[in-house]
Amino acid sequence: MAYKKLSEQVLSLSNPQRSDTFVKIFRGAVRDGRIEGAYMPERFTLPKTFSRRGGGAAYQRQAKEMLFEVNPAFEQWFETVNRDLAASRKGGKVKASVEAVEAGLVDFKQMAAATRQKMQASYTKGQRLGKSRAGSRKN
Numbered sequence: 001m002a003y004k005k006l007s008e009q010v011l012s013l014s015n016p017q018r019s020d021t022f023v024k025i026f027r028g029a030v031r032d033g034r035i036e037g038a039y040m041p042e043r044f045t046l047p048k049t050f051s052r053r054g055g056g057a058a059y060q061r062q063a064k065e066m067l068f069e070v071n072p073a074f075e076q077w078f079e080t081v082n083r084d085l086a087a088s089r090k091g092g093k094v095k096a097s098v099e100a101v102e103a104g105l106v107d108f109k110q111m112a113a114a115t116r117q118k119m120q121a122s123y124t125k126g127q128r129l130g131k132s133r134a135g136s137r138k139n
Contacts, residue, residue, distance in 0.1 A: 003067055005067055006023065006068065010044075015086045016047035019047050045060050
């Protein structure tokens with residue numbers, strides 16, 4: 001049986017900036033029993049560089065070392081996870097801008113429909129508020 005350290009496997013990621021996420025997913029797989037792994041007494045430095053808010057200096061984090069068994073099931077699992085981590089993140093919404101609309105990242109027709117709906121709701125609310133105040137003045 002072949003054994004490998006987690007620090008060695010992290011180096012084979014196609015996107016090293018996602019190494020912290022990989023370690024988290026890896027530990028979850030060990031906890032669930034999909035991968036056979038054990039903690040080692042040493043720690044290793046993740047290749048990802050973090051930056052502090054406010055323009056502080058960049059730093060790196062450390063993680064507990066683990067030893068795990070390399071088998072075909074692990075290889076298949078790693079290929080899937082590595083591919084998912086290499087793909088672009090599905091982060092937050094794209095901010096509306098001329099560049100985003102021109103690049104096709106934002107649907108202009110949908111944006112215009114949402115604006116029209118918001119303007120109509122605001123207008124209707126104003127009309128309703130005006131009518132309720134006009135009615136109270138007559139009394």
